[in-house]
Amino acid sequence: MATISPKEIQTLDYTRQRLAQLTNSLDSLKNQILASDPLPPWSSLHTLSQMISVNLTRVAEHLTEHSALLSSLAAYPLPSYPGREQEPLLNQLLRKKLEPHVEDWVEEGRRAGEEVGDAEGWMELWEWAGREETLEEVVKGGGGGGEDGEKEEEEVDDEGGDGVVGETGQGTGTLQGKGEEDKEPMAMEEVLRFLMKGEEVKR
């Protein structure tokens, strides 16, 4: 049996800290959801979810960095360990396989990951999630992206819109896509003047 160096103990301790932080943030999210009715405010949910994702990333980074050490380690109790009093903890420490319900979680997570993992799933997700953001960009004077980017965004926008409105959206929709985007909109006054008198302002 090789003894572990203080540096390796430090790594282990660091793992413990990271995991503790992660459990803490998960706990506080759980508590907030349980405590407030109907739901905690949007902003606090957002902050918590960001904290959790930061913690998750740190844990994952740490685990991959020290994977060689961590996977080679094995736990075994010293004779001085109070085995009788701390039996459940001892069992948990010595357990090699995951507990059945934890295995179920892992399986569930893996399946969820596979679902969004394929290209189609990502497209679907982005059509749903990326829409508002891209729209905002289009509205902000044509956005900062290149031409191609803008066109893509528009397509996404169109598809999303038709789906909800149904067939009525098609009537006038045929004329979009003519590259009208580049032009400045007409002044409201000019349009109104035309509505009233039919005099077109030559530009």
Add this chain to the structure above:
Amino acid sequence: MHELLLFGQVPSSRHDQVLNILAGVAAMQPVQVLEKHLVFKPNRLPASARPVQVGGAQDIQKSQVQALQAQNQGDLFYLRLVAEPSSTTLKGQGDGGLNAKVEGSDEIMLDVREANGGLVGDIQSTAPTEGDSQTWTLQYRDLPEVVQPGRRQITSRLMADIPITSGDPVQFMKALDYTHTATYLLAGHRFTHLSASILLHRLFLPAKPFQEIFNVSSKDISQARLLDPSGTYILQAAVRVQDGSKVETMTKGSLELLSLKETLKGVVELDMGDRLALDTRVR
């Protein structure tokens, strides 16, 4: 009747989004609107044709002549003829139908007006229609009222929509000595939210002269050119008030319109229209 109005502009890239939002606000699916507008300008009587006043102030005039003179001196207004295809045409079944034009003498016209439903049906079946299943409306819009600073920022104007039940409206306008100056197509969607009518639309200039556009169809739209090349949509929110002299109803209407403006804040900025741009007087 009075009309309270607010206007806004929607870039074409946001059209679908706004349509969805409006559908949510109004809790209804959009109703497609396709209208043909003909703008008519009145011809002022040439000075020589005006009745010449003779005999000084003592002159006794017939009341008719007086009315005519008053008309000549007053403002003249543009008028609009608006054709809307009946719902059957819009669905693509367009053949005569409910809004058939009755080609007939005054006698029949009177009959139609006084008739009960049964008789109307009879006339429709006997008088063949030429596929002209559109309803015409003669629209008059006054110059919007002056809004005092500090008052509610809403366009308010006198208006009248006169439905034309029979006859050739274009010939009628000619007989009234009005000249046809412009044709445009208005295409978009309409929502109704409480008492407000919300119209999200664009204007098209038809490729063909107006006489040839007998029935407005989406085919005409596809050949037409956009008035505004950027494809920007106009959002118009309107509340109509039957009696504009009643302050109470006018206030109620304006407040409703302003609350709609508040609801749509961040989606579309609604504002009152420029008074002089909405001027319908002939100069």
